[in-house]
Amino acid sequence: MSLFYRSTRDDSVKVTASQAILKGLAADGGLYVPEQIPALDKSFEELSKMSYQEVAYEVMKLMLDDFTEEELKNCINKAYDSKFDTKVIAPLVKADGAYYLELFHGSTIAFKDMALSILPHLLITSAKKNNVKNEIVILTATSGDTGKAALAGFADVKGTKIIVFYPKHGVSPIQEKQMVTQKGDNTYVIGINGNFDDAQTGVKKIFGDKELEKVMNEAGYQFSSANSINIGRLVPQIVYYVYAYARLLADGEVKAGEAINVVVPTGNFGNILAAFYAKNMGLPIHKLICASNENKVLYDFFTTGIYDRNREFVLTTSPSMDILISSNLERLIYRIAGNSAEKNASLMQSLKESGKYEITDDMKAQLSDFYGNYATEAEDAAMIKKLYEDTGYVIDTHTAVAASVYEKYQKETGDTTKTVIASTASPYKFTRSVMDAIDNKYDVMSDFELVDELSKLSKVKVPQAIEDIRTAPVLHDTICDVDKMCDNVKRILHI
Template sequence: MELMYSSTRNDKVKLTASQAILKGLADDGGLFVPERIPALDVPMDTLADMSYQETAYEVMSRFFTDFTEDELKDCIKKAYDSKFDTPEIAPLVDADGAYYLELFHGPTIAFKDMALSILPHLLITSARKNQVKNDIVILTATSGDTGKAALAGFADVEGTKIVVFYPKNGVSPIQEKQMITQKGANTCVVGIHGNFDQAQTGVKKMFNDTALEAELDVAGYQFSSANSINIGRLIPQVAYYVYAYAKLYKNGAIAKDEKINVVVPTGNFGNILAAFYAKNMGLPIAKLICASNENKVLYDFFSTGTYDRNRDFILTSSPSMDILISSNLERLIYRIAGNDAEKNTKMMEELSTDGKYAITDEMRAQLADFYGNYTSEEETAKTIKKLYEDTGYIIDTHTAVAAGVYDKYKKDTGDTETKTVIASTASPFKFTRSVMDAIDPKYDAMGDFELVDELSRIGNVKVPQAIEEIRTAPVLHDTVCEVEEMPQVVKKFLGV
């Protein structure tokens, strides 16, 4: 039975999976959601013996029902190959009483690779299925990791162009170097004078600009998105939670049907929403633990039922989570509002005009699966230092936010028995200065690449290829603009 997708702001809209992937964002500004969450109807004993690629097929085929088996398997095969530095794709590491799901073994050493390695192939297949003649222009905003992962995925992919906007002073030096050295004639990287939320709002405005859409259509282009607002990026993320559970079961760490907790460092809410979808497919997940940094808009939401972005924007050592408008939360709001597009639209309009909205008590009752908390900058650094000193295992700043919040969860609830998976979302090599400073302030005197080599030495881990290749790479993108100039920059790049 074909699974259709509707907009969170208009449930009369009905699109196939490939149509929703192509559009990225609905015309009304809403996000595409499946009409129902399909059941994971594969026995756990079968899943336990599957490779990552086989698991990904079982999950994605339940959601992307208008793709043929060959089409979907071809996309998966092209995505999860030797680009990843481990055949497991997403290995689990047991450290200090938790299982770290390492999602950073792809070409840009961050979890975004898990979905952005497959999105270009899903998009191109979708374009063919829907007889699209235009070139696809991927337009995206990044708080650090999405940008490089999208650039790496789409570089030199025929029939596509990609434009990435990032906050000029809001990403780590390594993140910026990864983006501005990106090769590919179809790539464009632009720093903006502003923060991530402003970049994301600018991108959304372009998606909803009908005059710009018409101009591009005449020139043979149409926009699509690589942000986690695209359903083609969200669904592949569901797969790694299923894979992690199956591997824990296979290794004897959990019994069949035993519930686990999942902790996710959360910014735009896509990664934890994927875990929520996995739970609703039938994966035995107890608590979804939402970890925030000092931009704790989500912690406050789970604590009070009010989402309020009216606050100072804080630059932290976990920049991919420096977000005050968590776009993917809209998908959850729509669901707990009883799939009521009108109710959801009203709240999103309040967010746009007043910067906040409040959910009802009835809606709050449906969030019992979630636990939210946050760590301060000091707590994040202490978590990195303690884990390294206790185990020798080195984690990045975002993963440390999750580990720190997991400690708070155990203290708050007394739940120390439930096996817990922590989503480890980036390699420590991506945030070497913050990580090494946390371990010992003496490292602050070193240069960026000296720190890379020292981290490799003390952690006894090989420097990832993604870091090696940017040591001496030339800067290929140096455009910087104001927020209001974003549409002009896109048109100039496309020659429109």
């Protein structure tokens, strides 16, 4: 039987996987969720003998079951190729008693590559399957990493255009340079005067503009999304948790069926939701540890059952997590509300109107899989320094949030379950913050002097993604206010 996807806000909406990928966001503003989560149909022993690409097929065939074997394998093989600097795609590195799952070996050195290298192929295949003749316009808000990974994935992909909005003063210098130097005749990058939540809200508003949709259709265009709200982004993220477990088994670090913990530095909630889906597919995950930075809206939610974005927005050294509206949490809310679109829609309406909502005690009881905590800027910096001094291993600022929260979890619980920490970005992406944490004497150096110094310290070669932007010219310099986002989209599309 085919696996259909429903909207979290309207029970009557039911689409195939390829239709959900094409649309990105449901017309009612809801997110697409699978009607049920299928169980893995290969044993852990079988999976432990497979390559990343083979594991990807075994996971994704279950979630995207209207793709043929040939279509899906074609997408997978085009995505996970020499763009990654290691054949294993997502290596596990053991340091200080935990296993760091390095998700930054793709072309933009952040975990977003893991899904955004395959999304363009899933999208183009979905368009063909559904006889779409329109050109697809990818519209995306980014807190730093999604933007570049999406731009790299869609650059010069026939039949697509991509428009990325980012907070002009809310990303790292390297992140910004990666985006504004992006080549490709179909790529557009716009900085906004505002924060990530402003960019994300603006994009959602454009998606919901029915009049614009009509004009776009007449001009031969239709919107889709590369944000983690797109199920085509979420499904590939499930893969690397299954793969990590298969590697641990292959390396003799765990026995088949032995439970592990997973720690995820969390902003928009997509990455940890993928781990939750992996658990529901049968992966033996004991605790899903949700790590927040000083924008601790998720920590407060897991502690109190109240989601409240009415607070000061803090710019931190882990900017990809500087988020107060965690869009993907809606998929979890829908689930713990008993898959009730009505209950979920009511809570989301409350979030829109008052900036907060509170879940019931019954819903709260269903969050026992999760543990939430947060780390301060000082704790993150101390963790980077400590891990480097103790082991020689250098992590980025987001991974440091996860490592800090994991340390708190261990102290609180005494839990000695083997633990995988999602390492979501290369330290080279946040060189200044990382080097300052190790020793503030480096602060006098320029960004690219710091890159070379980090290479000496970590004994890790400077990634090609960084070499490429040393001298690259700025190709995108548009900046606008939030209320002019839609006007810029119309200008780009000549409509």
